[in-house]
Amino acid sequence: MGALLIDQVTKSFGETQILKGIDIDIQDGEFIILVGPSGCGKSTLMNIIAGLEDATTGRLELAGRDVTDVSPKDRDIAMVFQSYALYPTMNVARNISFGLEMRKVPKEERDRVVQEVATLLQIDHLLDRKPSQLSGGQRQRVAMGRALARSPRVFLFDEPLSNLDAKLRVEMRTEIKKLHKRLGTTIVYVTHDQIEAMTLADRIAVMKDGIVQQLGTPDQIYNDPANMFVAGFMGSPPMNFIEVELENAQAVIESSSERHLLRLPQAESLALQGHSKVILGIRPEMITEPKPEDDPTYLHSIRMDFEVVEPMGADTMAIGHWNGTEVHARLSPKAGLHAGERTEIQVNTALAVIFDKNTGERIR
Amino acid sequence: MASKTQFSAGRALIYAFLLIMALLYLTPLYVMIATSFKDIEEIRSGNLLALPQDPTLYAWIKAWSSACTGSECEGLAPFFMNSVKVVVPAVLLSTIIGALNGYVLAKWRFRGSEVLFGMLLFGCFIPFQVVLLPMARLLAELGLANTVTGLVLVHVVYGLAFTTLFFRNFYVSVPTELVKAAQLDGAGFFAIFRHIFLPVSLPIFVVTIIWQFTQIWNDFLFGVVYSGPGTQPITVALNNLVNTSVGGKEYNVDMAAAVIAALPTLLVYIFAGKYFVRGLTAGAVKG
Numbered sequence: 272m273g274a275l276l277i278d279q280v281t282k283s284f285g286e287t288q289i290l291k292g293i294d295i296d297i298q299d300g301e302f303i304i305l306v307g308p309s310g311c312g313k314s315t316l317m318n319i320i321a322g323l324e325d326a327t328t329g330r331l332e333l334a335g336r337d338v339t340d341v342s343p344k345d346r347d348i349a350m351v352f353q354s355y356a357l358y359p360t361m362n363v364a365r366n367i368s369f370g371l372e373m374r375k376v377p378k379e380e381r382d383r384v385v386q387e388v389a390t391l392l393q394i395d396h397l398l399d400r401k402p403s404q405l406s407g408g409q410r411q412r413v414a415m416g417r418a419l420a421r422s423p424r425v426f427l428f429d430e431p432l433s434n435l436d437a438k439l440r441v442e443m444r445t446e447i448k449k450l451h452k453r454l455g456t457t458i459v460y461v462t463h464d465q466i467e468a469m470t471l472a473d474r475i476a477v478m479k480d481g482i483v484q485q486l487g488t489p490d491q492i493y494n495d496p497a498n499m500f501v502a503g504f505m506g507s508p509p510m511n512f513i514e515v516e517l518e519n520a521q522a523v524i525e526s527s528s529e530r531h532l533l534r535l536p537q538a539e540s541l542a543l544q545g546h547s548k549v550i551l552g553i554r555p556e557m558i559t560e561p562k563p564e565d566d567p568t569y570l571h572s573i574r575m576d577f578e579v580v581e582p583m584g585a586d587t588m589a590i591g592h593w594n595g596t597e598v599h600a601r602l603s604p605k606a607g608l609h610a611g612e613r614t615e616i617q618v619n620t621a622l623a624v625i626f627d628k629n630t631g632e633r634i635r
Numbered sequence: 636m637a638s639k640t641q642f643s644a645g646r647a648l649i650y651a652f653l654l655i656m657a658l659l660y661l662t663p664l665y666v667m668i669a670t671s672f673k674d675i676e677e678i679r680s681g682n683l684l685a686l687p688q689d690p691t692l693y694a695w696i697k698a699w700s701s702a703c704t705g706s707e708c709e710g711l712a713p714f715f716m717n718s719v720k721v722v723v724p725a726v727l728l729s730t731i732i733g734a735l736n737g738y739v740l741a742k743w744r745f746r747g748s749e750v751l752f753g754m755l756l757f758g759c760f761i762p763f764q765v766v767l768l769p770m771a772r773l774l775a776e777l778g779l780a781n782t783v784t785g786l787v788l789v790h791v792v793y794g795l796a797f798t799t800l801f802f803r804n805f806y807v808s809v810p811t812e813l814v815k816a817a818q819l820d821g822a823g824f825f826a827i828f829r830h831i832f833l834p835v836s837l838p839i840f841v842v843t844i845i846w847q848f849t850q851i852w853n854d855f856l857f858g859v860v861y862s863g864p865g866t867q868p869i870t871v872a873l874n875n876l877v878n879t880s881v882g883g884k885e886y887n888v889d890m891a892a893a894v895i896a897a898l899p900t901l902l903v904y905i906f907a908g909k910y911f912v913r914g915l916t917a918g919a920v921k922g
Contacts, residue, residue: 323815344821356812360834369830370820417820 274299274457275425280329282315289315291481300455306468307478313461317429322346334424349418350427355410357402364398367416388416408439428460465505477501494622499631502552508599515551522551524593527574533620534569550626558600561617569621580610671891678886694887702888704875711895714872720783725790726847733798738828741806742814758796763856781863789861790851798843805839841910849900869896
């Protein structure tokens, strides 16, 4: 059964349309991530799901029940806020149990739930502290505890990790993933961090300008993007986009003053559709030192001049030019790369994608 | 080291200046208190600034219980009680309503709430004189002319603009996400006020109560216009006392009466003043 159905939801503030018809069907126990740049409408959508804002048009269904006009407290939804929004005058235990208190759950039951949740999140030694006496990570846990205590049908997370330092963020990310595995509840999670999206989600909804650009598994989003925006948003460094001319449905590139033809998996449809100029999208990890074990159909040997070489430990990023456009390559540190040296590299176009030059949409 | 001595010289000048200003400011208070403990002979013959040679409580006792304020000669005591009867309910009511108003205007925006707030702000700048006549009409219509209840009503209505402004500006600094979190936790309008807002409100309550107490206690105009013979506040009685002369002018009694009238506000500042300063700056740092 579907846990949450978002049906043609729009939101306008006066003339400005923030959400332009959002459709997402979320399954029970699914971890959905809404990701996109600032101002794409993801936080507004989150507030609409919570009931803190009303949709202008459209419908929301929670476990088969229409909740479009139901007040937040009757929606069976809990939310973890970006700022944690812990009640400053209450101690941790009361923060966690406040929702139960408001719902008139008896004291013994509340104490039992607080103990259970606190043990689960390893904050049972902090129950008497005020939020101001906690570290960022501890506050984060208390905020999650407050949401967990009510065992709601759907959890909403609004950029919950963005106030933590980098190391803690990675730790809490793993922790949230474990928690989801263990509890199996439905989670809708907003972030602008594409790594969080890739690592946590069952499915990702990439949003821009109030529209879901693509809804799919992390693998679909990464390897089969619907358009240039999705392709460019996911991955770090992002996918390389090079404007190329086509010759016999092969992409023409010029590298180190040498002309090469790249064989493309989309050759057939490109030939049929009669495009002459398109955008070639290729991820940095497809431009590497020669790896003979790969399928040779789409392998090309090319020489490149790298201007910048950035060793990152596990990989080395290198930047050169094709057709006058900057191209990022991801090589092994063993390749022994030096800036300014002409290097023989291997380009694998098996996963290359082609976009329409004008609309940015995929050509398949 | 030269710069250091120069610095000290500058410092000394500043301190001297401050000291002189403080003395200038305190001299009238000193004269009042000193005079109130002198007898009338000493006042006539002695130096205004001299300490009382033979301190006596005569003037204080007379001002409190037997000085004439017009035709009555019962001192300030009954009027002191009148003021208390007006000030206590007026301060409490205007503060509580102001807190609720401020809570709504800060966190429950509705269509026109900004306009309403603007108009309330404007209310802070309406001079007393403007409302005198219409208010007199209103009190007469309500049958509250010359009553304590009427005076309380006037002070509550006039004070609301200020108390609302204080609370609104304080509550704006409380993060809105707290309200959202409490809403999702199932708390309603009053539950959120009680559990989230009230517990952080002590500083602003102190500020508002001091402000309202001082304003209403010291009020003369509303007191003189809207009170009857039995309901006059202490400020009006003080005026009557000073202007009523039976025989010669008793400066010592006038001074004692003035100090009695000013004492409650002085005491409030002395005991709650540090909260006042803290409360005024509390919103600036973090709510």
